[in-house]
Amino acid sequence: MPVPFAAPEAVPVTGWGRTAPTSALVLRPGSYEEAVRALAECGGRGAIARGLGRAYGDAAQNAGGAVLDMTGLDRIHEIDAVGGLVTCDAGVSLHRLMQVMLPLGWFVPVSPGTRYVTVGGAIGADIHGKNHHMSGSFSRHVRAIELLTGDGETRVATPEDEPDLFWATAGGMGLTGVILAATLQMLPVETSLMTVDTERATDLDDLMARLAADDHRYRYSVAWIDLLARGARTGRAVLTRGDHAPLEALPPRLRADPLAFRPASRLPAAPRFVPEGLLGRRSVGLFNEFWYRKAPRDQRGRLQKLAAFFHPLDGLPEWNRIYGRGGFVQYQFVVGYGQEEALRRIVRRIGSRRCPSFLAVLKRFGEADPGWLSFPMPGWTLALDLPATLPGLAAFLDELDDEVAAAGGRVYLAKDARMRPDVLARMYPRLDDFRELRSRYDPRRVITSDLARRLAV
Known part of the structure; x- marks a missing residue:
């Protein structure tokens, strides 16, 4: 029998900057099956995935709709301690990866100013750190993404086999789908x-x-x-x-x-x-x-x-x-x-x-x-x-x-x-390609957010 979600009514949701609060039904899936069900039953205002809430603005808010709190998906599935590969759920935090991987001689390849960021959030924002001039952003070190798209399908995207879906998801602010899991290449270190x-x-x-x-x-x-x-x-x-x-x-x-x-x-x-x-x-x-x-x-x-x-x-x-x-x-x-x-x-x-x-x-x-x-x-x-x-x-x-x-x-x-939507189009030259891909995988715009509506993404 399905396990009921944790939040039965709308609650205030805001970004880390606390400037634009709205209310949404917050659901906390504890399995991939629950995430699929939450997306299927989210209602006319759609849904957006949310991690630990460290996006400063409105990217992980969805006024009048659903927000999927992905921190309940926090399993580490597989570790290659020799090659530094780790496969984990999207709700695993960088803090947890450090706890688990540092004793094995591996560090996260890119870290922003907080370690309280989920892997899904790190990919969705394509976070960068103090090492971008050397290592690029987080998604350069992602080998595969398991993604639940708005049409209800679960897909595996890699830079080689599904490059459009992969690179639209990297930095796509959660609008191409709900990231369920990812495989990451970690960085070898000798000390902490x-x-x-x-x-x-x-x-x-x-x-x-x-x-x-x-x-x-x-x-x-x-x-x-x-x-x-x-x-x-x-x-x-x-x-x-x-x-x-x-x-x-x-x-x-x-x-x-x-x-x-x-x-x-x-x-x-x-x-x-x-x-x-x-x-x-x-x-x-x-x-x-x-x-x-x-x-x-x-x-x-x-x-x-x-x-x-x-x-x-x-x-x-x-x-x-x-x-x-x-x-x-x-x-x-x-x-x-x-x-x-x-x-x-x-x-x-x-x-x-x-x-x-x-x-x-x-x-x-x-x-x-x-x-x-x-x-x-x-x-x-x-x-x-x-x-x-x-x-x-x-x-x-x-x-x-x-x-x-x-x-x-x-x-x-x-x-x-x-920011205004007209300025966004001047700054991001692949915006029209992104919109077209969203329509292809999510024709009913099931996955959406306050940011998406504000900027007409």
């Missing part, structure tokens, strides 16, 4: 520590010159950038780069268990109610000044835990609450190499407007990814957080969208909750 170099850059041009000159020497590279700095200090930054530490780099006390997973201790969750305006220009300005001066001018070879290097915010559960009830916007764009002046203009505009962002990072992307709606392309990517209650923010970001599009760049859909 990082060797890290840190240095300061005096301004944006100094930062870009350092990144362009030396990034090829590091697997991972990222810069925290002070977007409140102006004048000669515009774009000053702290640049952090590193690689997985080899066994010989560890002190004797750590060599007995070199692959132990050592996540940082978690602090108490951020308070549920935070005063509006806590992260204003003055407080963020003081933080930015402290953070820049605290960083070493030039430090080489420091050993650091994986969690501290990749996921420092994971130590503060529900850190998104610190922006207050109004939530926040995470804005990320990329412009190509040769468009450095566009990047300079945008950084100057953000500084002139005194936008209080303390989580701003600049990275370099490598070769473009094959995903039809994948975000990365060769160039410079800047991500920043902004309190959603800033006066005039929507109009300002619309202006930035237009400037990014005019420079041939694009905005990251996994972080978006406000």
